[in-house]
Amino acid sequence: MTHLPRFTRSLLHPRYWLTWFGIAALYLVVLLPYPVIYRIGCGLGFLAKRILKRRVKIAHRNLELCFPEMSEAERQRHVDGNFRSVGMGVMETGMAWFWPDWRMKRWCDVSGVNEIRALQAEKRGILLIGLHFLTLELGARIFGIHTPGIGVYRPNDNPVIDWLQTWGRTRSNKSMLDRKDLKGMIRALKNGEIIWYAPDHDYGPRNSVFAPLFAVEQAATTPGTWMLAKTTKASIVPFVPRRKPDGKGYELIILPPENNPPLGSPEETAAWMNKIVEKCIMMAPEQYMWLHRRFKTRPEGAPSLY
Template identity: 80%
Template sequence: AQGLGFILVGIHFLTLEFGARMFGMHNPGIGVYRPNDNPLLDWLQTWGRLRSNKSMLDRKDLKGMVKALKSGELIWYAPDHDYGPRASVFVPLFAVDQAATTSGTWMLARMSKACIIPFVPRRKPDGKGYELIILPAEYSPPLESAEATAAWMNKIVEQCIMMAPEQYMWLHRRFKTRPEGVASRY
């Protein structure tokens, strides 16, 4: 991936903002986020994040993400959200056989050829401090289909969550979108 960008895969832990700030202080990059519906809160969120990063991109700005990656930038990206049926594929996540998982990882990896680096910001098990765990870089995810990439990414998400399951944001309603005809889990 020399000369290409890096997708820093951040999982939604309670330490997400802290971890992104710690990482950004040493390796500033571009954050991918959902703009807040409240303009004041969006400004505050962006202002805080830009204190240790280069810029922010709306999660819908695929063209901007690919351009940044092809320019050698590092982008922070979270693949562990349920973005609804139009932006997702259904693949396993833990014991849920059909978890709606973003197809964005597949699109980004396929279009940019960027290296994928998972990281876990967590409170230390003894409760005394924090640590950033950076997993080995992945240079060639399976790109034959959105489903193959999403299933591969979910295995990484599972691995990351298991490093600190009590610190994961389970409140995110990760399983809200279900395949047609399948009952809600909530």
């Protein structure tokens, strides 16, 4: 059972004052009109690209590995756009945590909700596939406004951020589960709940099988999708929260449910899941989180890709 963080007086200790200052600044910024927020976010991304040199190299390398046919000029355009999304991701986190529902609905279009409600009417559990887009926080908030579910998360090392992100994410969703709480996930899915689940990160050699992802033949991929789908018979529903161009708002695209995934082995399911991951990423490639070392874990004896 996951115990969610609660607000206590210890969070007001002077050691956290700088964190609270940053939170207050973000809160004030997201009170501004959205077109202004958009310009600030893009500007912040421009600055981040000049400061986070190591992350720029990782983004370049990931794009090179996934799309070897891409020209250097095109790759550079993707990285530039990706860092604009990094800056906007900070703004969108504040929007997700602090905006009222009416303001979220004003700037966000949603498609595919009826399919979710039909599955809920059948009392079927839903494994909601939410990738690590930079719009991640905003997407979870938008989805929860229409069909609340349960999020899966990694507790933050900073207790103030841990409390705030939990508070923000449960504004329009039911609860949160630690990503290690597999029993909690299984229980919720068997009870017909929606579980937000991200299968697109590298979770290390102990928690991975290897499957193709774009041009990388052996990408470390979680076997969790196989285990959860096989155990609970949940419907698998991918969704993409996508920022519209030029500060025109957002669209949340819920893809058709996958009710009969291949479950012959963890590797088979991982390869199938990675095809869905590819499809989702290509719906908003510059908004994906290319900054982490997605291909850090390698098969035994294989050289590092970074």
